Structures are given as C-alpha cells and as structure tokens.
Amino acid sequence: MRKKTKGVSYSKYGYIFSIPFVVAFCLFTMYPLFNTAFMSFTDYAGVAARESGEMNILGDPLELYKNLFENQLFVTSMKNTIKIWSINFVPQIVLALVLAAWFTSRRNKFKGQGLFKILFYMPNIITAGSIAFLFSTLFNFYGPMNYLLTDILGFLDAPFRFHESATASQLVVAFIQFWMWYGYTMLILIAGIMGLNPEMYECSEIDGANGLHQFFYVTLPNLKTIILYVLVTSIVGGLTMFDIPRLYNNGNPVNATHTLSMFIYNQAFGGRFFLNRAAAASMIVFVMVAILSIAVFFLLRDKDAVKERREIRASKRAQKLVQKGVY
Amino acid sequence: MKRAWLLVVLALVALVAFSACRNGNESGTGTETGTGTPSAPGGADTNVATGTYVYPTGPRGEGVEIVIYGWNDELATAMARYKEMNPDFLYTFRPVTHFTDWDGSYEIGLNAALLAGGADAPDVYFVESAFAVNYTQFDFAHYAMPYSELLGVNVRPLIESAEISQFIVDAGTNPQGEVVGLGFQHTGSGFIYRRDLAEQIWGDGSPTAVAGRIGPGWDKFLEAAAEADAEGISMLSDMADAWQAIRNSPNPWIVNDRLVIDDQRMSYLDIGHTLYQGGFTNEGGTWNDSWFADMSGSGSRPVLGFLGPAWLINYVIAGNAGDTAGDWGLVAAPEAFAWGGTWSIVNKNSSAEVHAGLAELIYWLKLDTSDTGFLYQFGGGTLYDNSAIEYDMAKDMVSSQVVQRRLTQTLDFLGGQDMAPVFIEAGAAFTTRGWGPYDREINGAFSDWAMQYFQGSVSRDDMLAGFRQQIQDTLGFGS
Numbered sequence: 001m002r003k004k005t006k007g008v009s010y011s012k013y014g015y016i017f018s019i020p021f022v023v024a025f026c027l028f029t030m031y032p033l034f035n036t037a038f039m040s041f042t043d044y045a046g047v048a049a050r051e052s053g054e055m056n057i058l059g060d061p062l063e064l065y066k067n068l069f070e071n072q073l074f075v076t077s078m079k080n081t082i083k084i085w086s087i088n089f090v091p092q093i094v095l096a097l098v099l100a101a102w103f104t105s106r107r108n109k110f111k112g113q114g115l116f117k118i119l120f121y122m123p124n125i126i127t128a129g130s131i132a133f134l135f136s137t138l139f140n141f142y143g144p145m146n147y148l149l150t151d152i153l154g155f156l157d158a159p160f161r162f163h164e165s166a167t168a169s170q171l172v173v174a175f176i177q178f179w180m181w182y183g184y185t186m187l188i189l190i191a192g193i194m195g196l197n198p199e200m201y202e203c204s205e206i207d208g209a210n211g212l213h214q215f216f217y218v219t220l221p222n223l224k225t226i227i228l229y230v231l232v233t234s235i236v237g238g239l240t241m242f243d244i245p246r247l248y249n250n251g252n253p254v255n256a257t258h259t260l261s262m263f264i265y266n267q268a269f270g271g272r273f274f275l276n277r278a279a280a281a282s283m284i285v286f287v288m289v290a291i292l293s294i295a296v297f298f299l300l301r302d303k304d305a306v307k308e309r310r311e312i313r314a315s316k317r318a319q320k321l322v323q324k325g326v327y
Numbered sequence: 328m329k330r331a332w333l334l335v336v337l338a339l340v341a342l343v344a345f346s347a348c349r350n351g352n353e354s355g356t357g358t359e360t361g362t363g364t365p366s367a368p369g370g371a372d373t374n375v376a377t378g379t380y381v382y383p384t385g386p387r388g389e390g391v392e393i394v395i396y397g398w399n400d401e402l403a404t405a406m407a408r409y410k411e412m413n414p415d416f417l418y419t420f421r422p423v424t425h426f427t428d429w430d431g432s433y434e435i436g437l438n439a440a441l442l443a444g445g446a447d448a449p450d451v452y453f454v455e456s457a458f459a460v461n462y463t464q465f466d467f468a469h470y471a472m473p474y475s476e477l478l479g480v481n482v483r484p485l486i487e488s489a490e491i492s493q494f495i496v497d498a499g500t501n502p503q504g505e506v507v508g509l510g511f512q513h514t515g516s517g518f519i520y521r522r523d524l525a526e527q528i529w530g531d532g533s534p535t536a537v538a539g540r541i542g543p544g545w546d547k548f549l550e551a552a553a554e555a556d557a558e559g560i561s562m563l564s565d566m567a568d569a570w571q572a573i574r575n576s577p578n579p580w581i582v583n584d585r586l587v588i589d590d591q592r593m594s595y596l597d598i599g600h601t602l603y604q605g606g607f608t609n610e611g612g613t614w615n616d617s618w619f620a621d622m623s624g625s626g627s628r629p630v631l632g633f634l635g636p637a638w639l640i641n642y643v644i645a646g647n648a649g650d651t652a653g654d655w656g657l658v659a660a661p662e663a664f665a666w667g668g669t670w671s672i673v674n675k676n677s678s679a680e681v682h683a684g685l686a687e688l689i690y691w692l693k694l695d696t697s698d699t700g701f702l703y704q705f706g707g708g709t710l711y712d713n714s715a716i717e718y719d720m721a722k723d724m725v726s727s728q729v730v731q732r733r734l735t736q737t738l739d740f741l742g743g744q745d746m747a748p749v750f751i752e753a754g755a756a757f758t759t760r761g762w763g764p765y766d767r768e769i770n771g772a773f774s775d776w777a778m779q780y781f782q783g784s785v786s787r788d789d790m791l792a793g794f795r796q797q798i799q800d801t802l803g804f805g806s
Contacts, residue, residue, distance in 0.1 A: 047466045050442050073800035141610065142617040142627070163612075164778060250430055254775050254793065269435045271768055271802050272466075 033286075040064055040280035046273050055276075064280035074281060076255050077263040080170065084245070084259070085238030087174035092182045093230065099182075100189035101215050106201055117190075121183035128180070132247030135176055139163065163249055166256035173245050173257050177238070185230055192226030193219055228300045232293050239289055260285050375475035377484050380690045388418035388684045395422040396440065396449035398433040402511075402671060405701060406688055408710060418684040423449070431767060434458050441470050441674070450677040451685055454508070456759075457767045459498050459670045463508045465764035471507035472675040474693075477686045482506050482694070489696045490728035492751075498759040499670050508670035509693040511702060512638060513724035513731065515754025516572070516666050518542070519640055520632030521624070522656045522742060528558050528631070534656045534744060542661035545598050552607040561628045562607045564621040566599055566781070569608075570774045572634045572664045573598065577761045580769045586795060586804045588773075596777055596787060603781035623649035634660050637724040637736075637750055638667060645720050645740050655741050657749050663756035693726070702730045724750050765802055772797050 041064075042055035049055070058064070068074045099120065103113055110116070123131065138145050139162035146159035162168045196219070204218050242261035245251060251258035260281065268278035395403045403422035410416050423440075425433040440449050454462045461467055474482040486496055486506065492513055499508035518541055522532030528551075529540055541551045552562035563569055576591040602608055609626050611617025621630040622644050633639060645652060671692065673685050692701045704710035708721025720740070724747065725731055736747040763769075773794055780790035795806045 047438075047442075071800045072796050140615065140617070141612065142620070161610075161782075164782065246430075252775060254779055255797070266801065269438075270431060271765055274803070 036279045036282050039276055040283050042276055044276045044279075050273055050275070064277050065284070068277070068280055068284065073255060073258065074260075074263055077258045077260045080255070080257060081239055081241060081259045081261075084170055084174045084177065084241065084257070085235075087171065088177040088181070089234055089238065092178045092185055092234075093227070095178075096182050096185035096189055096230075097220075099186045100193055101211075101219060103186075103190055104193040105211065106198075107211060117183075117187065120186055123180045124184045126180075128243040129247050131176060131180065132244050135172060136163075136248050139168075139172055164253050166253055169249050169253060169257050173248055176244050176248065177241065180244075181234070181237075185234075188230055189223065189226060192223050196222050224300050224302065228296060231296050231300070235292050235296065236289055239285055239292075375479070375481040378480040380478050380480050380485070380686075380694070382687060382690070383683070384415065386415045386417055388416060388680065390417075390419075391678075391680045391684060392419045392421055393681055393684055394447065394450045395420055396437050396452035397422065397424050397669075398453060398455055399426065399669075400424045402453055402669060402692065405692060405705070405710070409688060409691055409701070416684070416687070418681075431458075434461075438467065441467060444676060448676065449674055450681045451671060451673050451688070453669045453671055456498070456514070456666070456668045456670075456762075457770075458764070459508065459668070460759070460762045460766075461764035462672050463499050463501055463670065468501050468507070470672075470674055470676065471501060472673040472677075472682070473501070473505035473507050474509070474673075474689065475505065477673055477682055478690060479686070485694045488729070489694055489726075491693075491726045492728065492754045494665060494754060494757050494759045495668065495670075495726050498668075498762060508672045509689075510668040510670050510726050511692055511705065512636075512668050513726050513750060513754055514636040514638070514665040514668040515724070515750040515752070515757060516634060516636040516639075516660055516664050517657050517746075517749040517753055518632050518634055518660045519644060519655060519657050521629075521651055522654045523651070524555070524558075524560050524629055524631050525656070528555050528560060532656065534658050537656060538658040542659055545594065545661050548661040549598065549601050549605075549607075552602060553605060555631050556605060556607055559628060561609045561621075561626075561630045562632070563602070564609050564618050564626070564630045564633060565611060565613050566603060566608055566778065567613045567774065568634050569598060569602060570595060570770075570777075571666055572660055572662050574766075574770050574774075575664050575666075575757070575759075575761065577758050579761045579763045580766060581763050581804055584804055586769075586798050586806045588791070588794075592773065595773075596780065596790075599777055599781050603778075619643075619647040622647035622651075624651055625649075634664075634666075636666050637722075637746055640738065640740060640746070641720050641723060648740070652740050653742055657741055657744055657746055659749055659753060663753045665754055665757045665759075696727050696729045700730070702727050703733065706730060706734045706736075768801060769798060772801075 039055065041057050041061040043049070043058055044055040060066075102108070102110065103117065137143055140146070141159055141161055141163070145162065146156075149156045150159055160168070162172065200218050200222070201214060204214050209217065240261050241259045242265065245257040245259050246262055246265075249257050251262055264278045264281045264285070267274045267281065393406075395406065397403055400422060403420065403424065406420060410418070410420070423436075425436055437449065437452055437454075440447065441452075452462070463471055478485075483506070486509075491509060492515070494515075495510045495513070496506060499506055499510070501507045518537075520537060520541075524532070525537045525540075526532035529536060531537075540554075541548050548562070555562050573591060573595045576589050578587070578589040578591070580586060580588075580592075603610070609617065609621055609628055609630060611621070611626065617626055620626040622633070624630070633644060635643075640655075640657075644655070648655070671689060673682065673689065677685070694700075696702060698704075701710065702725045706723055706725040708723075711721075713721040722734070722736060722738070724736065725734075728751070731747060731751065734747075735745075737743055737745045776785075776790045776794040776797070779785045779793075780787055785793065798804050799806070
C-alpha cells in the first residue's frame with residue numbers, strides 16, 4: 001500500500017532510453033579511446049603486425065611519447081596546427097560577434113536578414129573537399145587570383161607562387177577555415193543573443209546606454225556560456241584539422257600546412273604503418289584538447305556564481321558550528 | 328545512485344562484449360585468409376614445367392565474381408573487352424577504381440582491402456610504377472601469386488619468347504625470383520619537342536639535328552636550355568619534368584635501413600638550380616591547366632618540349648597540342664628513363680576458380696603475342712572501336728618487342744616519325760632495380776626540399792639536412 005502512495009516512478013524509462021546512446025558511446029568512443037591508449041605503449045607497427053594483430057608492450061612503455069617530441073615533423077605539425085587555428089579563430093569570433101550583434105540589433109533593422117544569414121552560412125554547407133580544390137585552383141600560379149593581382153589590379157608585376165610560399169599557404173588554409181566557419185559561429189551567437197532577456201536591453205536603454213554600451217556591458221557578459229561552447233568546439237575542430245590542408249596543398253610546401261591529424265593519418269596508414277606512433281600522437285592531441293578545454297572552462301567560469309556558492313557554503317558551515325554550539 | 332551504478336555496469340558489459348567479439352573476428356580473418364603467414368618460399372619459376380598456355384574452351388566461370396582494384400579503369404575496361412570477345416567466359420567483374428592516385432590514397436585503400444581479406448578483397452590489382460615494387464618485392468609481396476603457378480606453365484620461357492623488356496620483368500619479380508607482375512606498356516621515355524621552336528633556336532628542327540643539341544647528358548641539355556632562353560623559349564614546362572627523368576636512379580634510396588642520396592639524384596640539385604635560376608622553365612606545376620597550356624604554346628612562354636613516354640604523347644600532349652599537332656618530334660632524353668606503367672598482380676588468397684579465370688586474362692593481357700592478344704590489338708589501336716579518335720592516337724608502345732616489331736609506330740602527330748626506336752632504346756638502357764617501397768614519399772620529399780633550395784629559401788646544406796630529417800621523422804630511416 002505504501003508503494004502506491006509514493007506514485008509511479010518514470011525515471012527508469014530515462015535509463016532505458018539512454019541505453020542505445022551508452023552502448024554506442026562505449027563501442028565507438030570509449031573502446032577506441034582505450035584501445036588507442038593501449039596501442040601507444042606497444043610495438044604495433046608494420047604490415048606483419050597489422051596482419052597478426054599482435055601487440056607487445058614496449059620495454060619502455062613511454063618510448064614512443066619521448067620519441068615524438070624529438071620528431072621534428074610532429075613538433076612542426078603541432079606548431080602549424082596551433083598557428084593556423086589561431087589565425088583563423090580570432091578574426092572568426094570577432095566577425096561573428098559583430099555580425100550577430102548587427103543581426104539582433106533592436107535599433108537598426110536590416111532588410112533581407114534571412115538572405116544574408118543564408119549567404120554567410122553557405123560556405124559551411126559546401127563539402128570541404130570542393131572548397132579545398134576550389135582554393136587550390138584560385139591560388140594556382142596561373143590561377144584567377146594571380147590574374148586579378150597582376151593584370152586587373154596591377155598590385156604585382158609578376159604572378160606570386162602561393163602554393164610554394166609557406167606563409168601564403170598557411171594564410172590561405174586559415175582563411176578557408178575562417179570563411180567556412182564564421183557563419184556557423186555567427187548563427188550560434190545569434191541564437192545565444194536571442195535567448196537573452198529583452199528586459200535587460202530595455203533597462204539599459206532607459207539608463208541611457210547606446211548600442212556600443214549594450215554590446216560590451218549587456219550582450220558580451222551574458223554570452224559567456226555560448227562563447228565557451230564556441231571556443232571549446234573550435235579547439236576540438238581546430239586541433240583535428242585535416243581535410244582542408246590535406247586537399248589544398250597536401251601539407252606543402254615542405255610541411256608548412258602539415259597538421260597533427262595529417263601526421264597521425266600518414267603515420268598510421270601510409271609508409272611503414274607506424275600505428276603505435278600514430279596512437280601515441282593521438283593521445284597527445286587528446287590530452288592537449290582536454291587541457292585547453294579545461295583552461296577555457298576555468299578562464300570563462302562565472303566568477304560571481306563561484307563567489308556566491310563559496311559564500312553559501314561558508315554560511316552553512318557557520319550555521320552548523322552555531323548548531324553544534326561552538327559559538 | 329543505484330541506477331547510476333547500473334548504468335556504469337551496463338557500459339562496462341558492453342565494452343567487454345565488444346572487445347570479445349573483436350578478438351573473435353580477428354582470429355576468424357586470420358584463419359580464413361591465411362594472411363598471417365608469410366608466403367612459403369616456393370621454388371623459382373624454373374620449378375614449374377615448361378610448356379605453352381592453352382586457353383580453356385566451353386562455358387566457364389558462371390556465377391564467379393572477380394574483384395578488380397585499379398588506380399584507373401584501363402585494364403578493367405580491357406578485361407570487359409575480353410569478356411565481350413569471348414562469350415563463353417562467364418565470369419563477372421567488380422571493378423573498384425580509385426581515380427585519386429596523386430596523394431597515395433589508392434595504395435591506402437588497396438592495402439586495407441588486402442589486409443581485410445574475405446570476399447571483398449581484390450582478386451587482381453594494378454599497381455603503378457611509383458609503388459609497384461611494394462607489392463612485388465616488399466611489404467605486400469606475399470599476397471602476390473607467381474604467374475607460373477597461376478598459368479600452370481613456366482612463365483620465363485614465355486617472357487623470353489615475347490621479348491618483354493627487362494625493366495618491366497625486373498620490377499615484377501619477387502625476392503624468390505618468381506615473376507608475380509608484368510606491365511603491358513613500354514614506358515621508355517624521350518624528349519618530345521616542338522619542331523617549329525627548335526628550328527627557331529637552331530635553324531633545324533629535325534630529330535637528327537635536335538638529338539645532338541639537347542644531349543646526351545645534362546650539360547648539353549642545360550646549354551640548349553640557355554640557347555632556347557635567348558630566343559624567349561622555355562626548355563621545359565616545369566621542374567617536375569626534369570625530376571621525372573632523374574629520380575629513377577639505378578641505386579635504391581634505402582640501403583640497409585639507411586637513406587642514401589646517390590650521385591644521380593644529387594645531380595638534380597645542380598641541374599634543377601640552373602634550370603630554375605636561369606628561368607628555363609615556366610614553373611606552373613604539372614597535371615594542371617598551365618602544364619596543358621604549355622603543350623599548345625599558350626602558356627606564359629612557349630615551351631620547347633616535355634620528357635616522357637608514348638602515353639604522354641597519345642593521352643596527354645596530343646589532346647592539348649591544338650594547332651601545333653603534327654609539328655612535333657622525338658629524340659632521346661639527356662638520360663635514359665622510363666615513366667609509369669601498370670603491373671597486374673593476382674591475389675594468392677583468391678579461390679581456385681577465380682585464379683583459373685585470371686590465368687586466362689593475365690595471359691591474354693601480358694603474354695599473348697598473337698594478333699588476337701591484347702598487346703597487338705592495344706598497341707595497334709584496334710582493340711576498341713576507335714573511330715571517334717584519330718587512328719594514330721590510339722596507338723601505344725607495348726612491353727613485348729615481338730609484338731612491337733609487327734606494329735607500325737609512326738605518328739602523324741610527330742610529323743610521320745616512328746616513335747619506337749627512341750623509346751625502345753631508352754627502355755633498354757633503363758633499370759628498375761633501384762626501385763624501393765617508399766619511393767613515392769621519398770621522391771616527393773626530395774623534390775619539395777630541392778625546390779626550397781632552388782628558390783633560395785634554404786641553403787643547400789640546410790635543404791639536405793631538412794630532407795634527411797623528414798625521412799627520419801616519417802619513415803624512420805636515418806642517414
């Protein structure tokens with residue numbers, strides 16, 4: 001009888017419905033992660049190892065990790081990845097923020113907002129492969145970009161070798177990433193701003209704030225969680241950058257656009273099948289992503305909320321002490 | 328809280344179940360395909376009885392599928408043609424064609440398919456010169472079935488009587504001395520040039536006159552390049568054209584697990600430097616619009632010529648030459664070399680039925696020197712209905728000299744010149760014994776680093792150090 005009065009518990013359905021996800025997560029995320037981690041301590045490399053599937057733990061399990069930091073290509077790939085990501089992310093978030101602020105502005109209503117949103121988002125829909133080939137052709141020695149710079153605008157006397165210049169190649173790859181993703185970032189930010197309480201804007205207007213004030217003192221501080229999301233997803237995406245640099249210039253010239261994911265891919269599937277080395281490199285990337293994400297979480301934490309929680313805890317403790325009769 | 332634990336337990340159970348099933352699969356594949364054991368050191372070709380191969384007759388191969396892996400569809404198309412001509416040949420084909428060979432992705436796909444085994448594994452696969460020996464002599468050699476075993480007759484006498492060029496046989500011979508792959512094209516190469524431009528430079532554009540101007544040897548070639556430059560003509564379209572001729576040294580890149588840069592490849596640094604610094608090439612890359620534009624003379628400067636084999640004339644230059652067609656000539660390159668070629672390899676692990684069908688196809692494609700064999704019909708341009716293309720352009724040079732002698736290889740495109748003597752001489756002087764399994768990566772890295780040196784971005788020493796470091800980093804071979 002007592003049970004009935006307690007009511008029906010629906011929470012078990014929640015657990016049942018979450019089983020497909022948990023199983024899929026374990027199979028396709030947890031298992032590969034553990035397997036990769038294990039592989040990085042073994043001698044699993046070469047055709048024979050791939051055929052037999054045999055793995056033996058190395059005498060010095062950390063050997064591959066140590067070697068990787070002496071591997072200049074790995075270090076170069078890491079530097080390139082971080083460099084290309086930074087060059088693309090900073091302008092991307094700035095432009096996305098500005099556009100998001102404009103599109104949600106309560107004072108200036110643009111015409112054809114929908115059209116512009118679609119146009120800005122468009123590069124994200126096109127497959128990366130097509131875009132990489134498109135840019136590869138655009139920046140060809142005899143390509144349209146050189147034609148524009150020499151014959152039409154007259155900025156250059158002779159065509160520039162974009163594909164053979166390290167800086168130019170990195171900038172083009174960064175630009176492609178920027179161009180592909182600012183529309184996406186902008187949409188996320190617009191969604192974030194639309195979710196803010198309009199009363200805040202009304203209040204600030206009454207208080208005499210102009211558009212700029214509103215952006216810096218109302219919009220930005222309240223967008224923290226959304227920016228955090230954008231940053232973390234961008235870090236994950238940026239550090240695993242693969243398709244654009246591979247298809248644009250295949251890591252050239254001399255590895256200037258060689259990224260960490262390309263290093264992992266080439267080590268695992270090309271040449272001599274250093275699967276163990278690729279696994280170790282993957283683990284390093286995993287740790288890097290984790291550390292950077294935690295750092296971003298820490299930097300963008302809601303300091304007021306933390307302070308508040310701390311105060312609540314302190315007061316509770318004080319209360320307990322009072323109850324115990326210490327005071 | 329209890330439920331949370333339940334969830335964790337569930338997750339762990341799933342994990343364990345999956346790893347168990349993975350182990351099961353692994354052992355399954357191992358036993359099915361027997362890929363875990365390296366090829367048994369069978370006897371050399373001489374252990375198989377000598378004789379002639381006789382085509383089977385009557386309906387055969389019904390319901391049997393042959394999986395064909397290729398980096399283009401050339402041979403899959405040829406096989407389909409064989410089926411068309413032989414109505415009793417009832418095998419079906421499943422061609423898997425990767426047209427993205429430029430970055431090595433075909434090999435990655437092929438390797439994965441070979442390793443996976445099973446019904447989807449390639450029964451016959453085509454490998455290009457850039458990576459052929461990896462499948463005949465190195466990492467994947469143990470998948471290759473010796474032709475003698477496949478045909479049931481000793482293949483050596485057949486090769487000898489067909490007079491297949493030695494460099495083609497060498498690249499297809501495994502470390503046990505058995506032939507496991509053969510090419511069908513003869514890819515010996517020469518310098519294909521525009522007669523009108525040669526006449527402008529030297530007053531005589533005939534092959535006899537030009538041959539003595541541009542070679543033998545790179546010193547003469549560079550002298551000729553300077554003379555062409557004085558007339559506002561580029562000697563070559565791109566540096567890669569020169570590297571193509573130099574990279575195939577008779578010495579391997581890797582000796583006893585160490586990287587060795589031999590004199591021939593080292594000479595590219597000087598030759599390339601002179602070509603680049605002198606502005607003797609148009610430098611627009613290869614296999615792109617600017618390369619094709621240079622073939623019709625519509626690039627930034629007129630280009631005298633291209634280094635390459637017969638297929639470069641027929642399939643590439645001829646289609647892009649425009650009005651210049653008919654006014655081209657052919658002479659020996661400054662250095663004998665060959666470029667390209669497709670070796671066909673049969674998977675040892677395929678079924679006996681598939682092997683029987685492939686024996687027929689491989690014999691027809693590579694060793695049948697009769698008028699109904701592939702080589703004669705392909706070389707003469709009569710295999711397919713070629714009415715749509717100019718007759719001349721359907722011709723090609725073939726691996727068998729016996730067949731080659733019966734074909735007329737004069738081309739209107741070359742002003743009626745016979746292309747055979749130049750190409751055959753180049754092929755005879757060329758060896759594939761220096762080819763190694765990782766040549767594509769190493770050659771690519773060397774030419775990339777060399778370009779940095781030519782452009783003045785790095786010194787010669789730094790270039791060499793950078794290249795060595797890269798090979799150490801990517802392939803683990805020290806210097």
